[in-house]
Amino acid sequence: MADQQAGLTVESAIANLRQTDDLGLRYYAAWWLGKMRVGDRAAIAALLAALHDEADRSPDGGYPLRRNAARALGKLNNPDVAPALVACLDSSDHYVREAAAQSLEQVGNAESIPALRQLLAGGVAAAVQVPGKPHLAQPYEAILEALGGLGATEAIAEIQPFLAHPVQKVQFAAARALYQLTGESQYGDRLIQGLQAPKLPLRRSALIDLGAIGYLPAAEPIARTLAENSLKLIALKGLLEATLRAHPEPKLHSDSGQIMALMDGLL
DSSP: OEETTTTEEHHHHHHHHHHOSOHHHHHHHHHHHHHTTOOSHHHHHHHHHHTTOOSOOOTTSOOHHHHHHHHHHHTSOOGGGHHHHHHHTTOSOHHHHHHHHHHHHHHTOGGGHHHHHHTTTTHHHHOOBOTTSSSBSSOHHHHHHHHHHTTOGGGHHHHGGGGGOSSHHHHHHHHHHHHHHHOOHHHHHHHHHHTTOSSHHHHHHHHHHHHHHTOGGGHHHHHHSSSOHHHHHHHHHHHHHHHHHHOOSSSOOHHHHHHHHHHHHHO
């Protein structure tokens, strides 16, 4: 396995991550191992070690290499990395906590639910922007999405107040999670309303969330959304995959055909 542009192999990427003093090479190596889904023992050990790195510090005191290592570990489909990712939820770096929450959802580790719920402590009242920082007190979007993806029905009461959070993307994340946890159409419909948001980043966020939950009534609204066709196709692909899981019979279901027709119209 090699990266033609960088000349990397699995062995050289692991060596760069472990041994080099070049912080840029180490950062790239962590990203590359995740991108290439390198899940052997040596790669995982190197990435786990990188979660404790002290050398790569950003001007605001963050840990860029730790962030990349946490993201990479989520791509390896190995449940054994979950305890290390849970430990990252206590990091002083907001973006390490965000990467860990996202990766715990990818790994599918339900044992991480209590630690994720703890990050919602204080509810919406505590979910304010940190003075002097561009982010909220916790990475609430990632936390809410992880709880939804992990099936944390015990957290429903804690998630519901975030539907009224002043940041719309946090509202969308709460609606996404609540649809996954309850199956109630009101939450999917709320995301469809987000497709009409005046700002493009919000419409993009709603598209991503609808694709993630596979909400079939959103198919035509997605196709009509004022956003890039490439992103609409990704969202519709999510709906199509959900429909195929629900109707695995050999004959193509009418819902699948409808979505494919909408996708063809965007190509």
